[in-house]
Every structure is written in C-alpha cells, then in structure tokens.
Amino acid sequence: MSSGDRQRVTVTDVARAAGVSTATVTRTLQNPDVVKAATRERVMEAVRRLGYSPNPMARNLRHGSPSGVVGLVTAGFTNIFQAWVAAGAEAELRRNGLQLLIGSTDDDPAREPELARIMIDRRVSALLMMPDGGERDYLRPEYTYGTPVVLVGRPAGGLDVDVVMTTDDQAVDEATDQLLSLGHRRIAALAGRADSFRAAQRLSGYRAALARHAVPERQELVVTGLTRPQEINAAITELMQRPEPPTAVLALNLGISSGVLLDRIVNRRNTAFVALDENDLSAGLGISAITRDPFELGRQAAVLALERITDPTARPRTVTLPSLLVRRGSGELPPPSAAAGGVPGGGAGEVYRADGCGVARD
Amino acid sequence: MSSGDRQRVTVTDVARAAGVSTATVTRTLQNPDVVKAATRERVMEAVRRLGYSPNPMARNLRHGSPSGVVGLVTAGFTNIFQAWVAAGAEAELRRNGLQLLIGSTDDDPAREPELARIMIDRRVSALLMMPDGGERDYLRPEYTYGTPVVLVGRPAGGLDVDVVMTTDDQAVDEATDQLLSLGHRRIAALAGRADSFRAAQRLSGYRAALARHAVPERQELVVTGLTRPQEINAAITELMQRPEPPTAVLALNLGISSGVLLDRIVNRRNTAFVALDENDLSAGLGISAITRDPFELGRQAAVLALERITDPTARPRTVTLPSLLVRRGSGELPPPSAAAGGVPGGGAGEVYRADGCGVARD
DNA sequence: TGCGCGATTGTAATCGTTGACATTGACTGA
DNA sequence: TCAGTCAATGTCAACGATTACAATCGCGCA
Structure with a gap:
C-alpha cells in the first residue's frame, strides 16, 4: 500500500493545483492580506484538499527564524521534581504559543553536551538546562550560536546566560x-x-x-x-x-x-x-x-527564555526563588533526651x- | 559582543579553511574511506577548529533521511507512570543510537493532534503516542506521511499501526x-x-x-x-x-x-x-x-518503532504485556464480617x- | 610515448520554502 | 490618450548539505 510512502505535499503541488505560483501560495499562508480574496480561496481550498503543511525544515533553512520550539534537558523523565519544572515551563511557553520538547540525560553528565547539541542543531528557540553536571564548557557562546540558554537551579559559572536559582x-x-x-x-x-x-x-x-x-x-x-x-x-x-x-x-x-x-x-x-x-x-x-515550587521554577525559566528570545541582546539575569x-x-x-516540653x-x-x-x- | 550572532559555521567555511571543496568535507564526514588520509586530516582539523556540526535541517531537506530522533507524546510530564514508559523507550532507543524527545498534551485531548503534527513535521523517525484521548483520525496515513506510529496502552481503532497493550x-x-x-x-x-x-x-x-x-x-x-x-x-x-x-x-x-x-x-x-x-x-x-512494568512497556514500544523504521512495509503488530x-x-x-480465617x-x-x-x- | 584505469577531488543540481525584485494589468488624472 | 500608480502575481536566487556526474592526476603497461 501507500502507507510507507512518506511522499509529502509541497508548495509546488499546491501551486499547481491552485493554478498559481509558489510565491502566491506562500503569501496566502504568511500574509493573506496582500492576496486577492478569490485567489486566496482557491489556494486555501487546494491546501485543505491536499493536506499541505509547510516543511518546517525548509522554512528554517531559508530564514533562520525561531522554530517555535523550546528544548529542555532534564536529568531523567522520572525525576518528579524536574518533571514539575518541565510542566511549569510548558504551561508558560504554551501561553505564548511555543512548544516544549524535553530530552533526558538519564543522570549521565556525559550526555548533557550531546543533548544540548542535538537541540541547538535543531534550532530550538531556547534551551533550558536542568541537570547538575560538572562541565559546562559546551554552553559557551561559540557552541550555542546565540541560542538563548537558561540554567535552572545551578549557577552560571562564568557563563553569560540566564539563571533561575533557589535559596x-x-x-x-x-x-x-x-x-x-x-x-x-x-x-x-x-x-x-x-x-x-x-x-x-x-x-x-x-x-x-x-x-x-x-x-x-x-x-x-x-x-x-x-x-x-x-x-x-x-x-x-x-x-x-x-x-x-x-x-x-x-x-x-x-x-x-x-x-x-x-x-x-x-x-x-x-x-x-x-x-x-x-x-x-x-x-x-x-x-x-x-x-521549592518546581512549577513556578519552570515558569520563571520560561519567562527568562521568552524575554531573551524577544531581545537577544539583553543582559542575562539571575532570578532567585525562595526555598x-x-x-x-x-x-x-x-x-x-529533652523534657516533654511543648512541641512548637x-x-x-x-x-x-x-x-x-x-x-x-x- | 558577538554572543547573539547565531552565525553558524557551514560546510563552505570548513571547505575554505581546509582548502578543499564542500563535497570533500561531506565525504570526509560521511564516508571517510574514499578520502585520502592527508586530506581527511586537514578537513578534520578544520572541523574541530571551527566547531562545525552539520545542520540537520539542511541534511534532512536534501535526503529525507531518518532524523535519528523519535518523538513521544505523553499526557503530562508529571505523570510518573508515563514518565517511566518514556524512560524505558529512551533506554532502548539510546542503545540503538536514537534520541527520544517528549512533548506533553497536559491532559488536553485537543493537543494530541497538534503535538503529533509538530513531531511529524520535524521528521521524527517514529512517533510514540501515550495519551488516551478520544479522536485518533489525525493518525491516519494521509496525515502521518509514512512516519511509523506506535500506540502505547490504547487500541488501534482501525488504524494500521503498531500497538503495545497491557492486560x-x-x-x-x-x-x-x-x-x-x-x-x-x-x-x-x-x-x-x-x-x-x-x-x-x-x-x-x-x-x-x-x-x-x-x-x-x-x-x-x-x-x-x-x-x-x-x-x-x-x-x-x-x-x-x-x-x-x-x-x-x-x-x-x-x-x-x-x-x-x-x-x-x-x-x-x-x-x-x-x-x-x-x-x-x-x-x-x-x-x-x-x-504493569512501565519501563518494559516503553522499551517494547521502542522495539516496535525500531523495527518499523527498519522495515516500513512490515505488517503492524500488537504486543501484549501482562498486567x-x-x-x-x-x-x-x-x-x-468474615471469621478470622487464614488469608489465602x-x-x-x-x-x-x-x-x-x-x-x-x- | 601514449592510452587507459583507478583513485581523488571538484562542479553543479537538488531538496522545499521564502522574499527581494520584476512583471503584469487595470485604473487614475492630466 | 498616455504616463504614472498601485495592486496582484510571477521569477528566481538563496538557505546548507548532499550526491550524481565530471574532471583531474598519477601511474602502469603496451
């Protein structure tokens, strides 16, 4: 059958189906106002009929735009504290139309750089790091290529990044x-x-x-x-x-x-x-x-990430939440040994x- | 400073630095044997010095190859049972050189399709679905474009996909x-x-x-x-x-x-x-x-996914694990009320x- | 000496999307 | 009537990596 085809619908297919150029298809999707209503209808109809959705990789390739996805590196999915941090970050990001994807180092410090690299390479809009590994060199700017990084619950160690700490x-x-x-x-x-x-x-x-x-x-x-x-x-x-x-x-x-x-x-x-x-x-x-209110911890991390996405030149900040x-x-x-005095x-x-x-x- | 540049090193940069063509750089990385040892050394040195790593989006764009990343949709990061499933899948995938990324619907069935779409669009090599939402139409082949899908702990409902169930x-x-x-x-x-x-x-x-x-x-x-x-x-x-x-x-x-x-x-x-x-x-x-041994549940889901990645034409299977x-x-x-008899x-x-x-x- | 072969490396097209720029056509006002 | 304007759409190069194909080089053998 055709289930294994992985043959995707492209702009070209839509353009042909609607009898317009690819540019018009893109415009219809990105900036509908500049397209005549009738054309717009025709294009949208073709989009619906063919089930088209733009290939985010090609899009990203062309215009190194933010991907709308924020990555989070955790020490382990079953670490319930960090899971709540993730939930807090997720909620705040979602409010802003971003999606959180998380990966686990399984408590192996050696995997922090690998996972960070995978996410940076996939152009996450920001990277939240939770593990408490030793080495942090891999987060130096020459390796992150400007990806905003937020450290959660651990210090910056001379790095120029945002940090959320607890007392x-x-x-x-x-x-x-x-x-x-x-x-x-x-x-x-x-x-x-x-x-x-x-x-x-x-x-x-x-x-x-x-x-x-x-x-x-x-x-x-x-x-x-x-x-x-x-x-x-x-x-x-x-x-x-x-x-x-x-x-x-x-x-x-x-x-x-x-x-x-x-x-x-x-x-x-x-x-x-x-x-x-x-x-x-x-x-x-x-x-x-x-x-430590892990949910709020994650939320704050997301807030910092969002602000740095908006303004990459802002000075990195450290937010401290009370324990x-x-x-x-x-x-x-x-x-x-103490006498049975009143227990406060x-x-x-x-x-x-x-x-x-x-x-x-x- | 230059920290916000997000200016990445490309093959072209490496090629120039090593005094070769981009093709040779790619070959050195993909198929080192066909490159002369001396050239290989020069290229590798440049790669190291510039901190180059291939842009997976561009790579993916050219040759719709597997991304090496498997996506998992969970009902919530703080759902500890599903977290253990994720941990099991993670372990098995990692053994095979793949990385797991997970996203959460936060128990909102409406977000299942969105999340599945994000992952499919990002060309995950396979998609593991854990939530127990109602609607499953969005997993029909015309929407998944051949991405292998594995349902965990819920039935297929007429879908042509792999399933892991418990009794x-x-x-x-x-x-x-x-x-x-x-x-x-x-x-x-x-x-x-x-x-x-x-x-x-x-x-x-x-x-x-x-x-x-x-x-x-x-x-x-x-x-x-x-x-x-x-x-x-x-x-x-x-x-x-x-x-x-x-x-x-x-x-x-x-x-x-x-x-x-x-x-x-x-x-x-x-x-x-x-x-x-x-x-x-x-x-x-x-x-x-x-x-229910969630770890094993996740591991089995990963096994099914890996097999379908290897052979997309294989008939979908249902694996049942005992509860x-x-x-x-x-x-x-x-x-x-019962007399104090022995507990059987x-x-x-x-x-x-x-x-x-x-x-x-x- | 010259041909041909294998080992290396270079050239250029390609993937899907986008956007700067060019083009078209209709319409306005002089 | 015609230049000028504006709206709508088309053309094409570019993003970065890959790869089919072409080109080059050195060398052995006739």
Whole structure:
C-alpha cells in the first residue's frame, strides 16, 4: 500500500493545483492580506484538499527564524521534581504559543553536551538546562550560536546566560537552625552525588547553621553519594543502628526524602525529620519539608527564555526563588533526651491533606 | 559582543579553511574511506577548529533521511507512570543510537493532534503516542506521511499501526475475583476519566468477575471521572462514611491509588485494597497492586518503532504485556464480617509488610 | 610515448520554502 | 490618450548539505 510512502505535499503541488505560483501560495499562508480574496480561496481550498503543511525544515533553512520550539534537558523523565519544572515551563511557553520538547540525560553528565547539541542543531528557540553536571564548557557562546540558554537551579559559572536559582542553602540553614534550637546536636545530613553543585549548596546551609551555633560538624553524620534506593535505605538503617544514632535527619533531595519517609513509616521511627522536596504523601503525613515550587521554577525559566528570545541582546539575569521551610510537625520534634516540653507547632492537628497542584492521571 | 550572532559555521567555511571543496568535507564526514588520509586530516582539523556540526535541517531537506530522533507524546510530564514508559523507550532507543524527545498534551485531548503534527513535521523517525484521548483520525496515513506510529496502552481503532497493550482487564478481573472469593460483596471501583479507553478496559475486568460470581453490580460503588486529588479524597471519604461502606476498594489508576493510600494511612483504615500501579511507598507498605512494568512497556514500544523504521512495509503488530497482580497483603484482607480465617495465599514471600498499614507516628 | 584505469577531488543540481525584485494589468488624472 | 500608480502575481536566487556526474592526476603497461 501507500502507507510507507512518506511522499509529502509541497508548495509546488499546491501551486499547481491552485493554478498559481509558489510565491502566491506562500503569501496566502504568511500574509493573506496582500492576496486577492478569490485567489486566496482557491489556494486555501487546494491546501485543505491536499493536506499541505509547510516543511518546517525548509522554512528554517531559508530564514533562520525561531522554530517555535523550546528544548529542555532534564536529568531523567522520572525525576518528579524536574518533571514539575518541565510542566511549569510548558504551561508558560504554551501561553505564548511555543512548544516544549524535553530530552533526558538519564543522570549521565556525559550526555548533557550531546543533548544540548542535538537541540541547538535543531534550532530550538531556547534551551533550558536542568541537570547538575560538572562541565559546562559546551554552553559557551561559540557552541550555542546565540541560542538563548537558561540554567535552572545551578549557577552560571562564568557563563553569560540566564539563571533561575533557589535559596536551598538558606532554607537548609533555617531547618538546621531550628533543629539546633530544639536541642538537637546529632543531626544527620544525607545528600546525593557528592560532586553536584546542589549537594554542595545544601550542605553549606547545614554547615553555616552548625557554625553559628558553635556545634562542631561530625563527619560521620554527613553521608553523600546516595543515589540508588538501596543505598539510601542502607544508609539510613546503618545510621539508626549506631550506638549514638542521630536525633534528627535532614534529607537533602527528593529521592532521599522518600527513602527516609518510607523508613520512618515501616520502622515506626519518630526521629525529627526535615525533607527537601515533597512526594505524594509527605504533606498528608505531617512531614516538615523544604519546598521549592518546581512549577513556578519552570515558569520563571520560561519567562527568562521568552524575554531573551524577544531581545537577544539583553543582559542575562539571575532570578532567585525562595526555598521555603514548611513546618508540619516532623521537623519540630525535640530530641529524645529533652523534657516533654511543648512541641512548637507540631502535633497531629497540623496534619494537612495533600491537595497539591497535581492532577491524578494514569 | 558577538554572543547573539547565531552565525553558524557551514560546510563552505570548513571547505575554505581546509582548502578543499564542500563535497570533500561531506565525504570526509560521511564516508571517510574514499578520502585520502592527508586530506581527511586537514578537513578534520578544520572541523574541530571551527566547531562545525552539520545542520540537520539542511541534511534532512536534501535526503529525507531518518532524523535519528523519535518523538513521544505523553499526557503530562508529571505523570510518573508515563514518565517511566518514556524512560524505558529512551533506554532502548539510546542503545540503538536514537534520541527520544517528549512533548506533553497536559491532559488536553485537543493537543494530541497538534503535538503529533509538530513531531511529524520535524521528521521524527517514529512517533510514540501515550495519551488516551478520544479522536485518533489525525493518525491516519494521509496525515502521518509514512512516519511509523506506535500506540502505547490504547487500541488501534482501525488504524494500521503498531500497538503495545497491557492486560489490565484480566488483572482487575483477577483482583476482583480474589476479593469476591474472600467474601467481599461491596467492592468499590474508583476510576479516572469516564470517556477514556483505559477506565473502560479496567472496569470491564471488574464487571466480568462480578458476573462470574453472580454478584450484581452496585452502581453506587463505581465512581468515575476522578482526576484531581481533592475529588479523589472527597470520593473516598464519602464512600467510607456511608451506612454500608465498601469492604474493599479497587483504585483503577495511579493517582487514585495514591489518594486511597494516603487516606488509609491518615485515617488508619484497614479496608481491603488493591491499587493499580505503584508509587514510592506502596511496596514498602504492603499494598497489593496491579503492576504493569512501565519501563518494559516503553522499551517494547521502542522495539516496535525500531523495527518499523527498519522495515516500513512490515505488517503492524500488537504486543501484549501482562498486567500482574502482586499480592502484598492489603488485597488479601477479608471483609470485617468474615471469621478470622487464614488469608489465602498471601503471596508467600511476596508479603513484605502486611502489617505496615495504618502505622502512624506515635 | 601514449592510452587507459583507478583513485581523488571538484562542479553543479537538488531538496522545499521564502522574499527581494520584476512583471503584469487595470485604473487614475492630466 | 498616455504616463504614472498601485495592486496582484510571477521569477528566481538563496538557505546548507548532499550526491550524481565530471574532471583531474598519477601511474602502469603496451
């Protein structure tokens, strides 16, 4: 049959069918006002009948015009935080008639440049980069050929590009400070890839609070490099079985937060706990968490991209969104040794329902 | 500065720099063996020095070759099930040197055709469609121009395309059957969008089991159209407050599964419960679930796409992957009225934490 | 010495779309 | 009536990469 033909209808076909030149077809589509109404009708009829749509590659080739597509590079499709960022960017771009396409590095820093290159080569109107890989040289202007680049949640590192950041360090500092004020002295901090900017940013908040309270950092309470669920589970189990287990736990990314939460439920622990980022259940279960509104993060990234598309000469900007500590109880628990004083803000009354912005799907 | 130039390096530039013709540059890149070693060196050096990479649009324009990019249309980036499908497709495609790009309809069926069109126009090598929208006419061959299309988790509807399906109906039948055998007679079924194929497929399994056991279906126990978390929460609350509440609950998609799970934990319910699809916590909490291995689903879709790319004339195929009922305890609970008999089966080693339900922080 | 062959490389047409420029024809006002 | 104007449409080169075909070169062999 003809299903495999991939034989496309071109302007020439339409022009012949309508008895006009290709220029008139193009004009009818691009600038209808300059074409006589009768001709316009004839052309449109042919377009409809043949099912013509312009080949965007040829169009792009001729006039290096914006493609109407914005690319986003994520660390992984199943990274739900980054998925919400993508959703936020998508919504804002769509409001402006642009389409978002996303690609995943699958947490492999080596694939960032490849994916960025693919998107730049396909002439995305802008490129949003979320992974937290090390090397960023491939985003230097000589490689991006003027494609606007927005970095999400990681710094520019001398690059002349727009950036959207969050104040994770301040929020972790605030959470740590609160735990220290409650009397905690052994506060574990669990983080992801040791070489990532984000882990460093968050740990710096932890250390700042410790320093302010003149509490020396204990090396053995800082665990980094946790990525796989088994590692996370092993780490938390080992921590809690020590002779001197931590009295409070800071989980410094979403995966770790989920792992610690599962451990709390399964093993019925009541250690003080502050999560970073939320999952389906954390709000409903009274987990104090540092939240970052990923949807807004993505939206802002899209806004920056749109502005740079409009005015490529504008000075790159850095937008900072607040990371907020939401107190729901688990982060307000005192250490076991402390007298049973009033728990500030804690308690079952603060158990919220999860009514987040999400829509359930299948 | 020159950062906004978007002035790309072309074959011509490379050719001039290397002192050869554009044809030789192309040959060096496409078919190095026919170029003299010395010339090849000179060209490669120029390519490196200028940072040249071929414009895929121009390449595509000339020779309608496969683009090396496969498009995937999802209902939403934050749909974690579909994200895992994407991850599976990504892995398989990558093994074969192809790149996956995904776009989201944000659960708006009207955007399926738009997105499909964008991807087809950009000459993706294949198109994977996941949303469960109604209309599918836009995938007729006259609109896809031979782009291989694979439907994931929804039927072909007379279309001549590859399909990957799961046996949700059979698994739901099996789960319902088991609950009925345990003595349950009031089994609630909660489903998503009423007009979706998937909800219908799953409910048909529920009804088949009821019919086999000669248990009449109770309209008031079947709730459809649940999409937002609030709706899900309201529905489960209302159900359980009835004079005759259900003794068992079937959640027929992931969002609903999460909602019911949260309700169980918060309200310490111990009603029999079978979820469809899993979230972070369901395995650890002993929730019986119908699982579909989304990663494998995506991988199979990619395999079909790859085969059709290789041989566009092959007859479209339908691959069916099993939906499995994993027994972890919550689905093996008897109704309250039943005597405390042994729980049949219980999944032998598969019962991880049947007692994990209803735990709290005190 | 001269012909022919194979190994390299160059030339130019092509893909589909666009837009600057040229052309056509009708109509206006002097 | 005729130059001038304007609206409508046609012509053709260009975008960048590719490739069929042509051209060139060196060398062996008659």
